[in-house]
Amino acid sequence: MVKAVVGEETQLKSTEDRLSQSAVPSQVGLLIGKLSSSSDRCLVFDLIPTPPNDAGEAACSLLEGRGGRDDKKRGSKPKSQSDSSSLVIDKDWVAEHARQVSRMLLGGMKVLGIYIWTNESSFKNSTIILCQTVKGVAEAAPLLETDWDERLLIHISYSPRRWTCRNCSLTSNITSSSIRPCDFKMGRVLASLQTFRCTYTFDLRLPICCEDVSSARKFADILRQGISSHAKELKDAKAIIDGDLVVKDESCLPDGLHEVEFLLPFMKDSFAEACSEKEVVGVLAFSGSVCSFAYSNSREPVSQALADLKGDIIMSLQSRLDVICDESDGESSSNTNRGKDASEELSTGEPFVQLTPQLLRKQCSLTFPRRVFIPWLAGTYICDHLQLAETLEVVKDHCVELMAMPAPDSSTILEPEIVPPALNSKSLWDAALPFCLTSSPDCSSLEKSGILTSQEHEGKSTSSANFNLSAAVWILILAILIGLALYTVKRFSHTT
Structure with a gap:
């Protein structure tokens, strides 16, 4: 209370x-x-x-x-x-x-x-x-x-x-x-706030299990679950503030801007562990960098500021996904390209995050909205998320309508995320054997033409892998035979 x-x-x-x-x-x-x-x-x-x-x-x-x-x-x-x-x-x-x-x-x-x-x-x-x-x-x-x-x-x-x-x-x-x-x-109140900033780089591999296909879960649901799972990993991350590792919960820090880095636990992936005993049919690759700010009262411990910063990172990823889903819900019947990747919209006219795995027949990618920062009160910032085709005029409209503040000057808006996060979907074979697409021109040409589906591609990848394995076995046998022959000849020459 x-x-x-x-x-x-x-x-x-x-x-x-x-x-x-x-x-x-x-x-x-x-x-x-x-x-x-x-x-x-x-x-x-x-x-x-x-x-x-x-x-x-x-x-x-x-x-x-x-x-x-x-x-x-x-x-x-x-x-x-x-x-x-x-x-x-x-x-x-x-x-x-x-x-x-x-x-x-x-x-x-x-x-x-x-x-x-x-x-x-x-x-x-x-x-x-x-x-x-x-x-x-x-x-x-x-x-x-x-x-x-x-x-x-x-x-x-x-x-x-x-x-x-x-x-x-x-x-x-x-x-x-x-x-x-x-x-x-x-x-x-505002005069006592301290500012913490972090640029957090992430690279998530979210498995698509068979049960996701059978239950008709959308890619957005899989991604949302993956973000929530990563939040638990980020919660245990160690922090470096202004170049010093945080080893104890300090009560206060000097005034000014504090730069923060997070160190995730090594080789820990709770999402992958949860799917370790399930059959995996595909992978969602979600990677990029998030610029994040957090504000803390000078009387609060450092741990509270770090928790706020971690929460802001996760909230930003969830908000970007919500922006995409909201737009697709409002324009599900429209096929107009609004600056998305060419492969984002399939024959259904919807972004692939709104599709179910069994409807996917090719690799798809999606560039997420980028985050911009707008000056607000007493040196603090608020943020907005822009789609690729949107301009800063959209940010100004949001500030006026939602925050009841004057339209900000474009020169004062920070745009630190030059390359926004991106999402790519891959079948299991594409993720495990990425060289198949580059080394096999017939596979890539057939897939581009739409003749080859993901299941057929998987079959061709399997055949290619089996052929390579057979060739390696025959080469090994041949090398053993040649070695035995040389050994026999050498021994015979010594006896004579």
Whole structure:
């Protein structure tokens, strides 16, 4: 349970001024900040308003004629009617906003809950829908590696003017007692953050088992499982910070940017071990480099910063896969090339990550979105993932729409990932005997023409391997015979 919440005074006061100067009677949005598990407190960096939905409607409103911000000025409504006002919130839209924003946050930054701008009476009458909205946000933007079963709910009241913060329980049975007050104050939060940066290079070989074919699992599911498995390996990795191996959990480091490298355990592959007793029919080769950032409070131990950095690496890989899957779901019937590799889309018109292994008849490759970094608050960054054909204009639109910030200048956006991660699919024979494609022109020509399927290719590879083995055996026998002959001749010459 979070016992105290500290908000960045500069950003929160700016939000209060913006809301007080506006004419909106209510507004809902997201809390962006950091959960400090070691001290049972949360740091709130900023409040992000949820944008209007696709129909142009606000995500939060008061029931018409049920009281609002101007009641006190008009003085025309009786107290009983004003007290009956309540909120109407588009819970699904707020949850979708949380899902999109969570992809743009770096290590240590999380969607901690929601805020609501409304009068006191409508807040008290809307406990259930507020808790439901908080729960939807928690499901859309889950916090990994934590058992925190609550989220924050900040109420900014304009009648009377005050801030209050509550813990909102995520239990299945939502009642008026699901929210409990907690300490809240404002202070200097962003100034105490330390920055950790890592360029992590990975090379994963994810086996495709027979059961994947029989159960019609998609390549995206296999890849998602592989990323989750690699997260467990990365969790045990040793770290080098600024050239020094971390041997103990230090409480603090000097201010400034800290460069981090991770050392994975040698010859450990839990995913391969899990498939060691199963029949493998293919391989997904997933490799590349991920640029990652994490932000840690100066009071937190180094281990927390490293855990946030590892979590950011895994989250980035998962987010890139989600971007591809979301795009293919929205455009499954379109065959338009949007900058993907030529072999990415097959006859079905879908990226091969959305296909099942038994539908694959040739090697395919897919270039993943690249990660870019946008300046945000007090020297911190947020990120976005761009497809090959997308430009920085897409990043600017996302910043304006999702983060409610001015469009950034292109010159301030960092693009460290020159070569984005890539995924390649191979049959087992292609992975085990890669020289077959280059040394056998008939195999490659037939496969390019579409005449040779993966099963036929496997048969030709087997025949080629058997021929090479037979030739090697005959050469060995011939060498033995020649050796015996030379030995006999030499011995006969000595006797004579």
